[in-house]
Amino acid sequence: MADARLAVSFAGPLVTFQDAGRRGHLRHGVAASGPMDRLAFDAAHSALGNPPGGTAIEVSLGGLILSCTQGSVTISVTGGDFATDHGGAKGRSWQVLTLKQGDKLTLRAGAAGSWAYVAFAGHLKAPMWLGHSATHAGSGLGGGALGAGQVLHIDDAAVREGREGEVERPARGDGPVRVVIGPQEHCFEACATQTFTTQPYSVSDAYDRMGMRLKGPELPLKGALSIPSEPILRGSVQVSGDGVPTVLLADHQTTGGYPKIATVIAPDLDRLAQRRAGQTLRFETIPAAQAVAIARNTAHQRRVYLERISIARGTLQQRLMRENLNHGAAFD
Amino acid sequence: MTDARYTPVADHALLISFASEISDAAHQKVIALDQALADDPPPGLLEAVPAMVNLLIDFDPLITDHTALQASVEPLVQSLKPQALRRATRRVQVCYDAPFAPDLPAVARATGLSEDAVINAHLAGDYQVLMYGFAPGYAYLGGVPDAIQVPRKPVPLRDVPAGSVIIAGPQCLITTLTMPTGWSIIGRSLTRVLTDDPDHPFLFDIGDRVAFERISADQLAGGSHG
Numbered sequence: 001m002a003d004a005r006l007a008v009s010f011a012g013p014l015v016t017f018q019d020a021g022r023r024g025h026l027r028h029g030v031a032a033s034g035p036m037d038r039l040a041f042d043a044a045h046s047a048l049g050n051p052p053g054g055t056a057i058e059v060s061l062g063g064l065i066l067s068c069t070q071g072s073v074t075i076s077v078t079g080g081d082f083a084t085d086h087g088g089a090k091g092r093s094w095q096v097l098t099l100k101q102g103d104k105l106t107l108r109a110g111a112a113g114s115w116a117y118v119a120f121a122g123h124l125k126a127p128m129w130l131g132h133s134a135t136h137a138g139s140g141l142g143g144g145a146l147g148a149g150q151v152l153h154i155d156d157a158a159v160r161e162g163r164e165g166e167v168e169r170p171a172r173g174d175g176p177v178r179v180v181i182g183p184q185e186h187c188f189e190a191c192a193t194q195t196f197t198t199q200p201y202s203v204s205d206a207y208d209r210m211g212m213r214l215k216g217p218e219l220p221l222k223g224a225l226s227i228p229s230e231p232i233l234r235g236s237v238q239v240s241g242d243g244v245p246t247v248l249l250a251d252h253q254t255t256g257g258y259p260k261i262a263t264v265i266a267p268d269l270d271r272l273a274q275r276r277a278g279q280t281l282r283f284e285t286i287p288a289a290q291a292v293a294i295a296r297n298t299a300h301q302r303r304v305y306l307e308r309i310s311i312a313r314g315t316l317q318q319r320l321m322r323e324n325l326n327h328g329a330a331f332d
Numbered sequence: 333m334t335d336a337r338y339t340p341v342a343d344h345a346l347l348i349s350f351a352s353e354i355s356d357a358a359h360q361k362v363i364a365l366d367q368a369l370a371d372d373p374p375p376g377l378l379e380a381v382p383a384m385v386n387l388l389i390d391f392d393p394l395i396t397d398h399t400a401l402q403a404s405v406e407p408l409v410q411s412l413k414p415q416a417l418r419r420a421t422r423r424v425q426v427c428y429d430a431p432f433a434p435d436l437p438a439v440a441r442a443t444g445l446s447e448d449a450v451i452n453a454h455l456a457g458d459y460q461v462l463m464y465g466f467a468p469g470y471a472y473l474g475g476v477p478d479a480i481q482v483p484r485k486p487v488p489l490r491d492v493p494a495g496s497v498i499i500a501g502p503q504c505l506i507t508t509l510t511m512p513t514g515w516s517i518i519g520r521s522l523t524r525v526l527t528d529d530p531d532h533p534f535l536f537d538i539g540d541r542v543a544f545e546r547i548s549a550d551q552l553a554g555g556s557h558g
């Protein structure tokens with residue numbers, strides 16, 4: 001195995017290094033950060049046969065252009081439905097391909113989705129903070145944002161032909177985003193929780209790694225706005241004084257004084273994050289016990305899915321042989 | 333007996349609240365519970381997030397759930413010992429000289445004190461780390477003396493450098509990043525809250541006491557850490 005180098009010819013805003021995230025520092029004001037779509041990030045590594053959690057690139061709607069200047073490396077592209085151009089060959093995300101010296105890869109926003117992931121068969125080097133490369137975009141702490149002119153180093157870069165081709169997409173529900181009401185629902189007028197969980201909202205332009213501001217019916221607060229600063233989680237739906245809800249995401253503040261009407265359950269955050277400005281969404285309230293049951297069921301389904309896509313399908317030749325054998329058996 | 337309210341949050345957290353209004357008593361219970369959880373973590377606890385009047389436990393829903401976690405936390409809450417908290421005292425060096433204290437004249441005017449009196453009052457405060465928030469390493473310190481408490485400025489100032497010592501109402505903060513702030517900037521510190529020490533990356537634990545020490549502009553420029 002050798003090293004590979006990729007030159008960044010172009011990177012849109014908010015194209016960042018991300019690993020699985022640095023958990024455990026909420027008490028010190030540090031959100032875990034990590035990928036906005038954790039399942040797509042995990043799938044990017046599984047599809048390459050990588051161990052989970054290593055550094056990958058999160059690509060925003062701004063897009064990314066890479067040129068391989070040294071070596072060869074197999075990569076995966078997952079996440080939203082982005083358009084890829086690999087040396088003239090047009091494709092979409094959810095594929096594994098190999099970049100050879102001189103190859104150019106372009107990722108652009110495609111039909112749907114807000115975030116794509118590029119993982120590498122090898123070790124992508126990135127600056128670390130508190131043991132993780134996950135980038136906290138607001139502060140730049142962690143691996144940081146990618147910029148034109150930067151050179152990416154991939155140690156122990158491998159070519160894994162047997163993994164090239166399409167990657168099975170995960171099944172994701174398209175139903176309402178499920179929330180558990182609270183913890184500060186008492187700060188709102190009685191109508192607010194019903195409004196929030198029955199009326200449609202849309203994603204506004206104010207959407208970044210920190211949070212997603214929504215457009216829709218106002219959620220009126222009772223009297224005085226000020227509550228003592230309370231802990232915030234990824235998924236907290238906080239409502240500012242004007243009655244507008246914001247869902248806090250990967251780079252959220254860890255405490256704050258705006259009341260939170262509800263919290264999105266973790267299993268629904270990935271598909272929420274892939275929504276784009278202008279798209280509508282609905283929220284559905286569920287009891288906390290059901291939220292735990294969904295979390296357990298989802299964890300199981302994800303494990304099964306990631307194991308399935310982690311199995312190399314073999315080289316083209318091996319696959320053709322397998323097809324022939326299957327056909328032979330069918331006609332026996 | 334301590335009264336606490338338990339609120340489930342999403343599929344993976346439990347909020348334990350001791351009061352709805354800020355008080356020293358409520359915050360001491362938060363710290364006492366935080367320390368009790370550190371000594372005796374219940375199964376499934378991933379991390380605890382202490383705040384002003386409540387503490388949030390983030391848990392692994394594959395290991396526990398809201399009900400089971402509440403059952404293991406309740407005995408801890410019932411035997412809290414807010415009188416016996418572990419608190420370190422951390423020293424923070426501040427230069428109050430121009431140009432590092434651009435709002436000192438305005439604070440002096442607003443409080444009717446001389447600039448030196450504002451500085452001395454700030455140095456004399458008994459500070460305690462209440463919680464972190466807003467941004468990495470932003471530790472909210474309670475204990476700004478009444479005589480120099482001023483409200484937030486109406487318009488935030490942009491690009492305030494890291495290490496700025498800022499005050500608003502009863503709270504003081506040492507910034508860790510270049511950020512906008514509407515708080516009054518009364519000094520600049522060399523002491524870093526984000527320490528770059530992998531074994532102790534944050535200067536303060538919640539509940540620590542903080543003592544400010546005055547340094548000169550020369551000491552600030554010279555990078556003296558005392």
